[in-house]
Amino acid sequence: MPKIAYYPGCSLHSTAGEYNQSLLLVLERLGIGYEEVPDWNCCGADSAGTVDSQLAVTLAVRNLVQAKRVSDIVLAPCVHCYERLTKGKEQIENNPHMRQNVAAEMGQELEELPSVEHALELLTTPDVLDKIQHYAKKSLSGLKVASYYGCLFAKTPKPFHFDEPDNPETLDRLIQTLGGEALSWPYKTECCGGNLSLTRADVAEKRVGRIVSVALEWEADCLVVACPLCHANLDLRQMQLWDKKTENRIPIFYFSQLIGLALGFDPEILGLRKHFVSPGSALAIAGIHF
Amino acid sequence: MEVASCGQCGKCSASCPVSFAMDILPHQIVHLLQLEAQQAVVTSESLWLCIQCGSCSSTCPHGIDLAGMIQELRTVAQYRPEVKAGDQIRFHQSFLRSIEHNGRVYDTALLVRTLRAQGKKNWKLVWPAFARGKIRIWPSRAESRLEIKGYFKRAWLKLGGKHA
Numbered sequence: 001m002p003k004i005a006y007y008p009g010c011s012l013h014s015t016a017g018e019y020n021q022s023l024l025l026v027l028e029r030l031g032i033g034y035e036e037v038p039d040w041n042c043c044g045a046d047s048a049g050t051v052d053s054q055l056a057v058t059l060a061v062r063n064l065v066q067a068k069r070v071s072d073i074v075l076a077p078c079v080h081c082y083e084r085l086t087k088g089k090e091q092i093e094n095n096p097h098m099r100q101n102v103a104a105e106m107g108q109e110l111e112e113l114p115s116v117e118h119a120l121e122l123l124t125t126p127d128v129l130d131k132i133q134h135y136a137k138k139s140l141s142g143l144k145v146a147s148y149y150g151c152l153f154a155k156t157p158k159p160f161h162f163d164e165p166d167n168p169e170t171l172d173r174l175i176q177t178l179g180g181e182a183l184s185w186p187y188k189t190e191c192c193g194g195n196l197s198l199t200r201a202d203v204a205e206k207r208v209g210r211i212v213s214v215a216l217e218w219e220a221d222c223l224v225v226a227c228p229l230c231h232a233n234l235d236l237r238q239m240q241l242w243d244k245k246t247e248n249r250i251p252i253f254y255f256s257q258l259i260g261l262a263l264g265f266d267p268e269i270l271g272l273r274k275h276f277v278s279p280g281s282a283l284a285i286a287g288i289h290f
Numbered sequence: 291m292e293v294a295s296c297g298q299c300g301k302c303s304a305s306c307p308v309s310f311a312m313d314i315l316p317h318q319i320v321h322l323l324q325l326e327a328q329q330a331v332v333t334s335e336s337l338w339l340c341i342q343c344g345s346c347s348s349t350c351p352h353g354i355d356l357a358g359m360i361q362e363l364r365t366v367a368q369y370r371p372e373v374k375a376g377d378q379i380r381f382h383q384s385f386l387r388s389i390e391h392n393g394r395v396y397d398t399a400l401l402v403r404t405l406r407a408q409g410k411k412n413w414k415l416v417w418p419a420f421a422r423g424k425i426r427i428w429p430s431r432a433e434s435r436l437e438i439k440g441y442f443k444r445a446w447l448k449l450g451g452k453h454a
Binding site: 010011013014015017039040041042044045046047048049050051052053054055058059062105151152165190191193194195196198199200202203206207236239240273274275276 | 307308310311339341342343344345348361362364365368377378380381382383385386388389393394395397398401404405408414415418419422423424425426430432433434435437438441442444445446448449
């Protein structure tokens with residue numbers, strides 16, 4: 001497999017440090033070579049578009065141009081970055097006016113841009129799943145996992161999603177490969193409240209409360225996510241929702257942490273101590289000491 | 291204009307994860323745009339409750355990109371004094387200020403600026419987040435932040451020289 005350009009994005013350098021840590025360990029163990037996008041910048045998230053659509057495209061495309069220096073594939077672990085980079089590329093390819101303006105602003109011709117892949121997409125191709133199975137040292141058997149894709153992941157208009165929008169299954173396939181039980185539950189693609197968490201905590205709490213109660217009703221031992229914002233909301237908001245009661249809590253994992261556990265990494269170096277809701281109960285079910 | 295094709299089926303509102311908190315529902319936004327009642331739309335809180343998940347756009351049988359339209363409307367709505375969603379606007383502007391100066395988001399400053407504008411409830415989370423290494427003291431910065439600042443300068447000028 002050729003070397004890929006790794007675009008961590010702002011979250012993975014701060015609130016989602018454990019996602020970064022665990023993902024890079026997994027990539028290394030599976031022999032997938034990567035190099036960080038040289039001098040990357042923020043993708044602009046949804047905020048850049050509130051000022052100007054060209055600004056939103058330029059911020060995304062600058063990263064693609066930088067990534068092209070090291071690879072033809074750029075890997076984005078954050079769903080928001082993934083969406084912005086894909087949309088930026090799409091605009092350059094299909095909107096000649098935008099292409100011209102952005103090229104003029106950046107002072108360079110926009111040659112062929114690299115393809116954008118989400119980390120989950122890369123790690124769930126049949127080849128990589130085989131490799132994971134081959135290298136696995138532990139099975140997550142007995143662990144009932146509710147896969148949570150969030151809204152952006154599945155519902156962004158085509159061609160930005162790589163899975164079925166209404167019933168995505170990539171995470172479920174991954175969980176089965178790891179030996180766990182992938183629950184079929186109804187809140188897979190519900191929204192966690194996104195960035196409203198900081199400004200309209202009431203909205204985010206309502207969303208998180210619903211998701212967590214349904215997961216518990218379905219007797220899930222844990223939730224697995226592939227987005228730093230979903231993780232922050234689901235993990236951190238549970239602290240606030242049920243201030244002192246601990247019985248109603250459910251641990252939230254990044255998918256890369258579950259792969260890491262199956263590959264035999266120590267929970268500590270996968271950053272599992274950084275979570276607000278302790279994953280101890282779920283790990284015990286899978287027979288992992290924490 | 292593409293809104294003309296809307297037949298008010300309401301699928302967008304049914305699919306919207308935050309419609310329960312909105313003052314004007316997504317399909318009503320499209321209806322108001324059909325009636326050219328932009329004023330009611332740009333002053334609504336709904337515009338800023340949208341989290342840009344794209345559910346409405348992907349479910350619309352007529353292919354109307356409502357999420358994209360909301361983003362366009364926000365560019366003019368953010369400077370209206372009568373808008374009811376000051377906190378969200380400040381959040382977006384604060385987010386952008388961070389990128390403008392560092393090339394990347396410095397979430398500690400973002401968090402402090404956003405929380406300072408609000409009540410006490412969220413502050414309780416700051417220490418636990420810090421203790422878990424989720425908040426960094428120093429910003430992660432892009433070396434080419436001046437180049438990025440230039441992109442912002444052009445965008446602000448286009449908006450009439452206003453600055454967040």
